[in-house]
Amino acid sequence: MKAIVDQDACIGCGLCPNICPEVYEMTDDEEKAIAIDDDIPDDKVDGAKEAEDACPVDAIKVE
Template sequence: MPAKVDENLCTGCGLCEEICPEVFKLDENGISRVVGDCEANIDCCQEAAESCPAGAITIE
C-alpha cells in the first residue's frame, strides 16, 4: 500500500507530517514527500490522506 502525494495539489500545510511523521515530511520547497513505509504505519497514513485539505494524498 504505497502512499503518493500529488505535488500539484499539495499546499504544504504540513498536516500530513503532523499526523504521520513516520511517512510524510515537507521538503525544502514546502511540498509533502513520502519518506516512510505507509503499510507499516497504515492507520496514521490513512488518517493523513483523509485529513489532507487539498486531497493530495492517495493510498494505493
C-alpha cells in the first residue's frame, strides 16, 4: 500500500506526521505534508490509515 498526499488540498495542519511520522513528513518550509514514496511497512498501515481518516480536508489517500 502507498500513501498519497494531495498537494493542492493539504493545508499543512501537521496532523498526519504527528500521527504517523514513519509515513508522513512536512516539507522543509512546513507548508505541506508529503508521504514516503515506498510501500508502507505492514506495521505502519494502521497509522497511515488513521492519518487518512483524521485529515481535516481529506487530502490523504492510502491505497
